[in-house]
Every structure is written in structure tokens, then in C-alpha cells.
Amino acid sequence: MIRQATVHDVPRIAEVINSHAELGKMLFKSYAQLYEGLRDFAVCEVDGKIVGCGALSIIWADLSEIRSLAIDEQSRGRGYGRQLVDWCLAEARRLQIRRIMSLTYEQAFFAKMGFEVVDKDTLPLKVWSDCVRCPKRDGCDEIAMVRTLAEVPVMAMPETAPTPKGVSIPVLEYVEE
Numbered sequence: 269m270i271r272q273a274t275v276h277d278v279p280r281i282a283e284v285i286n287s288h289a290e291l292g293k294m295l296f297k298s299y300a301q302l303y304e305g306l307r308d309f310a311v312c313e314v315d316g317k318i319v320g321c322g323a324l325s326i327i328w329a330d331l332s333e334i335r336s337l338a339i340d341e342q343s344r345g346r347g348y349g350r351q352l353v354d355w356c357l358a359e360a361r362r363l364q365i366r367r368i369m370s371l372t373y374e375q376a377f378f379a380k381m382g383f384e385v386v387d388k389d390t391l392p393l394k395v396w397s398d399c400v401r402c403p404k405r406d407g408c409d410e411i412a413m414v415r416t417l418a419e420v421p422v423m424a425m426p427e428t429a430p431t432p433k434g435v436s437i438p439v440l441e442y443v444e445e
């Protein structure tokens with residue numbers, strides 16, 4: 269069963285993620301980071317045990333990111349990773365976010381989920397905010413992959429309204445290839 273995560277799930281989420289982090293496959297997560305981002309998370313529960321987790325974070329109006337996708341070593345290869353990605357895609361659809369990205373070493377898995385490799389330089393700088401915490405930040409070898417939800421309309425980026433004192437806040441320009 270895939271469901272949204274609660275605070276009760278955090279210790280087990282940390283255990284699953286950090287078991288892969290120890291092998292250099294993903295970033296370590298502290299309890300503090302997990303509580304802070306908990307609204308983004310779904311878990312996969314089988315017979316009362318959390319066997320995997322995944323999160324969808326909003327980057328921008330037209331871009332979200334699948335993060336912290338991890339399945340317990342003993343439960344891999346049973347379709348749970350796919351179910352968690354499907355949850356993330358449904359969440360992006362609900363939020364009307366057209367593109368979903370992933371930075372990953374699991375290229376073949378994400379290709380099966382409909383993601384395509386893109387040049388990292390095409391992603392906005394905000395994507396790299398986590399890199400300061402990554403030991404590989406100067407030699408990043410993760411692959412950037414993106415899936416576009418054709419059924420979600422292209423969004424015209426909103427102009428920022430001036431503040432009461434007339435200061436306007438800049439927004440990034442939007443270009444879809």
C-alpha cells in the first residue's frame with residue numbers, strides 16, 4: 269500500500285534511505301531533514317512494515333523532483349519502486365506540474381518509468397541546493413532525467429505583482445524546448 273508518510277514513519281524512512289546512503293547511492297538524511305520535508309513523502313507499507321519511500325518536491329511552477337526514492341534491499345524488484353514513482357507522478361498531476369525530474373544512478377529504472385536523460389545544464393540552479401551537503405559535489409556523476417506529463421497544460425509563468433512600495437521581484441524566464 270502506498271500512502272502519505274506520517275511522523276511515525278520517520279525512523280524507518282531514515283533506516284531505508286541511509287542503508288543506501290552508506291553504499292554511496294543517495295544522500296544521508298537526518299531526522300530533522302525528514303521531519304521538515306515530511307509532507308513531500310509517501311511510503312510503501314507491506315504487512316505493517318515500511319519497505320520503501322519516495323518524495324516529490326516542488327522546484328518551480330513547471331518542475332518537480334523525485335527525491336529520496338528507496339526500497340529496502342530485501343524488497344527490491346517487486347514493483348514497489350514503480351508504485352512510488354506512480355504516486356509521485358499522480359502528485360505532480362494533482363499539483364499541475366508538467367515536468368518531473370530525477371538525479372539518479374538508476375538510469376534504466378527511470379527510463380522504464382518514462383524518464384529521458386537531459387543535460388544537467390538545462391535544469392535551474394535551485395535544483396543544486398542539496399549539493400552543498402553532498403561529498404561528491406565537485407565530481408557529480410548523477411544522471412539528470414526528466415519526464416513530461418503531456419496531459420498537464422504548459423503554464424504561462426505569472427508576472428510578479430509589484431509589492432505595495434512598487435518593488436518588483438524578478439522571476440526566472442520560462443522556455444520549454
Ligand SMILES: CC(C)(COP(=O)(O)OP(=O)(O)OC[C@H]1O[C@@H](n2cnc3c(N)ncnc32)[C@H](O)[C@@H]1OP(=O)(O)O)[C@@H](O)C(=O)NCCC(=O)NCCS
Pocket residue numbers: 288293294334335336337338339340343344345346347348349350351370371372373374376377380
Ligand atoms: C531504484 C529502485 C527505487 C527501484 O525499485 P524496485 O522496487 O526495485 O523497482 P521495481 O520492482 O518497481 O521495478 C520496476 C521496473 O524497473 C525495472 N528495474 C528496477 N531496477 C532496475 C535496474 N536497476 N535496472 C534496470 N531495470 C530495473 C524492473 O525490472 C521493473 O521492470 P518491469 O516493470 O518491466 O518488470 C530501488 O532499486 C532502490 O531503492 N535502489 C537504491 C536506491 C536508489 O538508487 N534510489 C534512486 C534514487 S533517485
